[in-house]
Amino acid sequence: MSYELREHTADVAVEATGKTIDAVFGAVADGLAAAMYDDPPEEGDRFELTRTAESREALLFDYLDELIYQRDVRGVLPVGNEATVRETSEGWTVEASARGVPLSLITAREVKAVTYSEMQLERTDGGWRAYVVFDV
Incomplete structure:
Protein backbone atom coordinates (compact mmCIF):
# COMPACT_ATOMS: atom_id res chain seq x y z
CA MET A 1 0.00 0.00 0.00
CA SER A 2 1.30 3.42 -0.86
CA TYR A 3 0.27 7.01 -1.34
CA GLU A 4 1.61 10.19 -2.92
CA LEU A 5 0.63 13.77 -2.21
CA ARG A 6 -0.28 15.68 -5.38
CA GLU A 7 -0.46 19.42 -5.91
CA HIS A 8 -3.97 20.53 -6.81
CA THR A 9 -4.50 24.27 -7.39
CA ALA A 10 -5.09 25.67 -3.88
CA ASP A 11 -5.84 22.23 -2.45
CA VAL A 12 -3.92 19.00 -1.91
CA ALA A 13 -4.72 15.60 -3.39
CA VAL A 14 -3.78 12.09 -2.33
CA GLU A 15 -3.31 9.31 -4.87
CA ALA A 16 -3.14 5.89 -3.23
CA THR A 17 -2.84 2.29 -4.31
CA GLY A 18 -3.23 -1.01 -2.53
CA LYS A 19 -3.68 -4.69 -3.25
CA THR A 20 -7.08 -4.61 -1.50
CA ILE A 21 -9.77 -2.03 -0.92
CA ASP A 22 -8.85 -2.22 2.79
CA ALA A 23 -5.27 -1.26 1.97
CA VAL A 24 -6.25 1.63 -0.28
CA PHE A 25 -8.58 3.10 2.38
CA GLY A 26 -5.73 2.95 4.91
CA ALA A 27 -3.28 4.46 2.42
CA VAL A 28 -5.57 7.40 1.60
CA ALA A 29 -6.03 8.02 5.33
CA ASP A 30 -2.23 7.93 5.82
CA GLY A 31 -1.94 10.39 2.92
CA LEU A 32 -4.41 12.68 4.67
CA ALA A 33 -2.23 12.55 7.79
CA ALA A 34 0.89 13.28 5.73
CA ALA A 35 -0.83 16.32 4.21
CA MET A 36 -1.15 17.66 7.76
CA TYR A 37 2.23 16.62 9.21
CA ASP A 38 5.36 15.03 7.73
CA ASP A 39 6.89 12.88 10.47
CA PRO A 40 4.61 12.25 13.48
CA PRO A 41 6.09 11.06 16.78
CA GLU A 42 5.31 7.61 18.17
CA GLU A 43 3.04 8.92 20.96
CA GLY A 44 -0.70 8.45 20.91
CA ASP A 45 -3.33 5.84 21.66
CA ARG A 46 -5.26 3.85 19.07
CA PHE A 47 -8.95 4.54 18.63
CA GLU A 48 -11.59 2.80 16.55
CA LEU A 49 -14.39 4.00 14.32
CA THR A 50 -17.09 2.53 12.11
CA SER A 55 -21.60 3.25 -1.97
CA ARG A 56 -17.83 2.65 -1.80
CA GLU A 57 -17.11 6.24 -2.86
CA ALA A 58 -19.51 7.67 -0.27
CA LEU A 59 -17.90 5.41 2.32
CA LEU A 60 -14.41 6.67 1.48
CA PHE A 61 -15.67 10.25 1.75
CA ASP A 62 -17.41 9.59 5.10
CA TYR A 63 -14.39 7.72 6.49
CA LEU A 64 -11.99 10.55 5.67
CA ASP A 65 -14.49 13.13 6.92
CA GLU A 66 -14.71 11.20 10.21
CA LEU A 67 -10.90 11.27 10.55
CA ILE A 68 -10.94 15.06 10.12
CA TYR A 69 -13.76 15.23 12.70
CA GLN A 70 -11.72 13.09 15.12
CA ARG A 71 -8.78 15.46 14.63
CA ASP A 72 -10.99 18.41 15.52
CA VAL A 73 -12.88 16.81 18.44
CA ARG A 74 -10.13 14.67 20.01
CA GLY A 75 -7.29 17.02 19.14
CA VAL A 76 -5.29 14.23 17.49
CA LEU A 77 -3.62 13.52 14.16
CA PRO A 78 -4.88 10.07 13.01
CA VAL A 79 -1.86 8.06 11.78
CA GLY A 80 -1.10 4.36 11.27
CA ASN A 81 -4.53 3.91 9.75
CA GLU A 82 -5.98 0.43 9.30
CA ALA A 83 -9.32 -0.26 7.64
CA THR A 84 -11.56 -3.23 6.87
CA VAL A 85 -14.17 -2.55 4.19
CA ARG A 86 -17.09 -4.82 3.43
CA GLU A 87 -20.41 -4.78 1.65
CA THR A 88 -23.41 -5.21 3.95
CA SER A 89 -27.18 -5.23 3.61
CA GLU A 90 -27.08 -1.50 4.45
CA GLY A 91 -24.48 -0.66 1.78
CA TRP A 92 -20.77 -0.48 2.57
CA THR A 93 -19.10 -0.42 6.00
CA VAL A 94 -15.59 0.42 7.15
CA GLU A 95 -14.31 -0.68 10.54
CA ALA A 96 -11.10 1.22 11.15
CA SER A 97 -8.52 2.21 13.71
CA ALA A 98 -5.82 4.85 13.92
CA ARG A 99 -3.21 6.03 16.38
CA GLY A 100 -4.09 9.52 17.57
CA VAL A 101 -0.97 11.68 17.92
CA PRO A 102 -1.88 14.57 20.26
CA LEU A 103 -1.89 17.85 18.34
CA SER A 104 -0.30 19.44 21.41
CA LEU A 105 2.94 17.64 20.42
CA ILE A 106 3.07 18.88 16.81
CA THR A 107 2.28 21.87 14.61
CA ALA A 108 0.01 20.37 11.97
CA ARG A 109 -1.08 22.05 8.76
CA GLU A 110 -4.83 22.44 8.49
CA VAL A 111 -6.87 20.33 6.11
CA LYS A 112 -10.39 21.74 6.19
CA ALA A 113 -12.38 19.04 4.43
CA VAL A 114 -12.49 16.10 2.06
CA THR A 115 -14.18 16.83 -1.28
CA TYR A 116 -15.96 14.83 -3.95
CA SER A 117 -14.11 16.92 -6.56
CA GLU A 118 -12.34 14.48 -8.92
CA MET A 119 -12.69 11.62 -6.39
CA GLN A 120 -11.88 8.22 -7.85
CA LEU A 121 -12.01 4.77 -6.30
CA GLU A 122 -11.42 1.97 -8.76
CA ARG A 123 -10.28 -1.59 -9.09
CA THR A 124 -7.10 -1.97 -11.17
CA ASP A 125 -5.14 -4.91 -12.54
CA GLY A 126 -2.88 -4.72 -9.47
CA GLY A 127 -5.56 -4.10 -6.84
CA TRP A 128 -7.18 -0.74 -6.03
CA ARG A 129 -6.49 2.94 -6.72
CA ALA A 130 -7.98 6.05 -5.10
CA TYR A 131 -7.60 9.75 -5.80
CA VAL A 132 -9.02 12.25 -3.29
CA VAL A 133 -8.81 16.05 -3.14
CA PHE A 134 -8.75 17.83 0.23
CA ASP A 135 -9.62 21.47 0.85
CA VAL A 136 -6.76 23.19 2.70
Missing part, protein backbone atom coordinates in the same frame (compact mmCIF):
# COMPACT_ATOMS: atom_id res chain seq x y z
CA ARG A 51 -18.91 4.20 9.23
CA THR A 52 -21.57 2.96 6.81
CA ALA A 53 -22.60 4.49 3.47
CA GLU A 54 -24.60 3.59 0.37
Whole structure:
Protein backbone atom coordinates (compact mmCIF):
# COMPACT_ATOMS: atom_id res chain seq x y z
CA MET A 1 0.00 0.00 0.00
CA SER A 2 1.30 3.42 -0.86
CA TYR A 3 0.27 7.01 -1.34
CA GLU A 4 1.61 10.19 -2.92
CA LEU A 5 0.63 13.77 -2.21
CA ARG A 6 -0.28 15.68 -5.38
CA GLU A 7 -0.46 19.42 -5.91
CA HIS A 8 -3.97 20.53 -6.81
CA THR A 9 -4.50 24.27 -7.39
CA ALA A 10 -5.09 25.67 -3.88
CA ASP A 11 -5.84 22.23 -2.45
CA VAL A 12 -3.92 19.00 -1.91
CA ALA A 13 -4.72 15.60 -3.39
CA VAL A 14 -3.78 12.09 -2.33
CA GLU A 15 -3.31 9.31 -4.87
CA ALA A 16 -3.14 5.89 -3.23
CA THR A 17 -2.84 2.29 -4.31
CA GLY A 18 -3.23 -1.01 -2.53
CA LYS A 19 -3.68 -4.69 -3.25
CA THR A 20 -7.08 -4.61 -1.50
CA ILE A 21 -9.77 -2.03 -0.92
CA ASP A 22 -8.85 -2.22 2.79
CA ALA A 23 -5.27 -1.26 1.97
CA VAL A 24 -6.25 1.63 -0.28
CA PHE A 25 -8.58 3.10 2.38
CA GLY A 26 -5.73 2.95 4.91
CA ALA A 27 -3.28 4.46 2.42
CA VAL A 28 -5.57 7.40 1.60
CA ALA A 29 -6.03 8.02 5.33
CA ASP A 30 -2.23 7.93 5.82
CA GLY A 31 -1.94 10.39 2.92
CA LEU A 32 -4.41 12.68 4.67
CA ALA A 33 -2.23 12.55 7.79
CA ALA A 34 0.89 13.28 5.73
CA ALA A 35 -0.83 16.32 4.21
CA MET A 36 -1.15 17.66 7.76
CA TYR A 37 2.23 16.62 9.21
CA ASP A 38 5.36 15.03 7.73
CA ASP A 39 6.89 12.88 10.47
CA PRO A 40 4.61 12.25 13.48
CA PRO A 41 6.09 11.06 16.78
CA GLU A 42 5.31 7.61 18.17
CA GLU A 43 3.04 8.92 20.96
CA GLY A 44 -0.70 8.45 20.91
CA ASP A 45 -3.33 5.84 21.66
CA ARG A 46 -5.26 3.85 19.07
CA PHE A 47 -8.95 4.54 18.63
CA GLU A 48 -11.59 2.80 16.55
CA LEU A 49 -14.39 4.00 14.32
CA THR A 50 -17.09 2.53 12.11
CA ARG A 51 -18.91 4.20 9.23
CA THR A 52 -21.57 2.96 6.81
CA ALA A 53 -22.60 4.49 3.47
CA GLU A 54 -24.60 3.59 0.37
CA SER A 55 -21.60 3.25 -1.97
CA ARG A 56 -17.83 2.65 -1.80
CA GLU A 57 -17.11 6.24 -2.86
CA ALA A 58 -19.51 7.67 -0.27
CA LEU A 59 -17.90 5.41 2.32
CA LEU A 60 -14.41 6.67 1.48
CA PHE A 61 -15.67 10.25 1.75
CA ASP A 62 -17.41 9.59 5.10
CA TYR A 63 -14.39 7.72 6.49
CA LEU A 64 -11.99 10.55 5.67
CA ASP A 65 -14.49 13.13 6.92
CA GLU A 66 -14.71 11.20 10.21
CA LEU A 67 -10.90 11.27 10.55
CA ILE A 68 -10.94 15.06 10.12
CA TYR A 69 -13.76 15.23 12.70
CA GLN A 70 -11.72 13.09 15.12
CA ARG A 71 -8.78 15.46 14.63
CA ASP A 72 -10.99 18.41 15.52
CA VAL A 73 -12.88 16.81 18.44
CA ARG A 74 -10.13 14.67 20.01
CA GLY A 75 -7.29 17.02 19.14
CA VAL A 76 -5.29 14.23 17.49
CA LEU A 77 -3.62 13.52 14.16
CA PRO A 78 -4.88 10.07 13.01
CA VAL A 79 -1.86 8.06 11.78
CA GLY A 80 -1.10 4.36 11.27
CA ASN A 81 -4.53 3.91 9.75
CA GLU A 82 -5.98 0.43 9.30
CA ALA A 83 -9.32 -0.26 7.64
CA THR A 84 -11.56 -3.23 6.87
CA VAL A 85 -14.17 -2.55 4.19
CA ARG A 86 -17.09 -4.82 3.43
CA GLU A 87 -20.41 -4.78 1.65
CA THR A 88 -23.41 -5.21 3.95
CA SER A 89 -27.18 -5.23 3.61
CA GLU A 90 -27.08 -1.50 4.45
CA GLY A 91 -24.48 -0.66 1.78
CA TRP A 92 -20.77 -0.48 2.57
CA THR A 93 -19.10 -0.42 6.00
CA VAL A 94 -15.59 0.42 7.15
CA GLU A 95 -14.31 -0.68 10.54
CA ALA A 96 -11.10 1.22 11.15
CA SER A 97 -8.52 2.21 13.71
CA ALA A 98 -5.82 4.85 13.92
CA ARG A 99 -3.21 6.03 16.38
CA GLY A 100 -4.09 9.52 17.57
CA VAL A 101 -0.97 11.68 17.92
CA PRO A 102 -1.88 14.57 20.26
CA LEU A 103 -1.89 17.85 18.34
CA SER A 104 -0.30 19.44 21.41
CA LEU A 105 2.94 17.64 20.42
CA ILE A 106 3.07 18.88 16.81
CA THR A 107 2.28 21.87 14.61
CA ALA A 108 0.01 20.37 11.97
CA ARG A 109 -1.08 22.05 8.76
CA GLU A 110 -4.83 22.44 8.49
CA VAL A 111 -6.87 20.33 6.11
CA LYS A 112 -10.39 21.74 6.19
CA ALA A 113 -12.38 19.04 4.43
CA VAL A 114 -12.49 16.10 2.06
CA THR A 115 -14.18 16.83 -1.28
CA TYR A 116 -15.96 14.83 -3.95
CA SER A 117 -14.11 16.92 -6.56
CA GLU A 118 -12.34 14.48 -8.92
CA MET A 119 -12.69 11.62 -6.39
CA GLN A 120 -11.88 8.22 -7.85
CA LEU A 121 -12.01 4.77 -6.30
CA GLU A 122 -11.42 1.97 -8.76
CA ARG A 123 -10.28 -1.59 -9.09
CA THR A 124 -7.10 -1.97 -11.17
CA ASP A 125 -5.14 -4.91 -12.54
CA GLY A 126 -2.88 -4.72 -9.47
CA GLY A 127 -5.56 -4.10 -6.84
CA TRP A 128 -7.18 -0.74 -6.03
CA ARG A 129 -6.49 2.94 -6.72
CA ALA A 130 -7.98 6.05 -5.10
CA TYR A 131 -7.60 9.75 -5.80
CA VAL A 132 -9.02 12.25 -3.29
CA VAL A 133 -8.81 16.05 -3.14
CA PHE A 134 -8.75 17.83 0.23
CA ASP A 135 -9.62 21.47 0.85
CA VAL A 136 -6.76 23.19 2.70
